[in-house]
Amino acid sequence: MARFFRSLLILILIGAVLIAGYTYLMLNWSYAEGDRAGYVQKFSKRGWFCKTWEGELAMVSMPGTMSEKFFFSVRDDAVANKINANMGRKVSLQYEQHVGLPTNCFAETEYFIVNLVVLD
Numbered sequence: 001m002a003r004f005f006r007s008l009l010i011l012i013l014i015g016a017v018l019i020a021g022y023t024y025l026m027l028n029w030s031y032a033e034g035d036r037a038g039y040v041q042k043f044s045k046r047g048w049f050c051k052t053w054e055g056e057l058a059m060v061s062m063p064g065t066m067s068e069k070f071f072f073s074v075r076d077d078a079v080a081n082k083i084n085a086n087m088g089r090k091v092s093l094q095y096e097q098h099v100g101l102p103t104n105c106f107a108e109t110e111y112f113i114v115n116l117v118v119l120d
Helices: 002-028 077-085
Strands: 032-046 052-059 068-074 090-097 111-118
Touching (some): 032 068, 052 077, 068 077
Antiparallel strands (some): 032 090
16 A cells, blocks of 8 residues: 555656646747837736736737737736836837746736837
């Protein structure tokens, strides 16, 4: 009986290590990188247990046309402060796309903002 519990414990530990390794890889390897320009119209820190910065960028291609919304997440508080300081101004958000995250505790979207550039 002790041998069964020891084997079960080893299988559980191997599974936990594999899940932790997969999560680490998905958080640190980006599928895509790019920029989106527009006006940040919504930005807040939200969540029940895992509080994350979530936002919405209104991208307008031509004046008078319907804006497209780009939903994004921010993991770095310094970048979040930069976004809060430049609300209402036209900005370019540099992002990394991380697909395959096992839970939304890390972010609600797969687009993580890494920098902000103010456009004049």
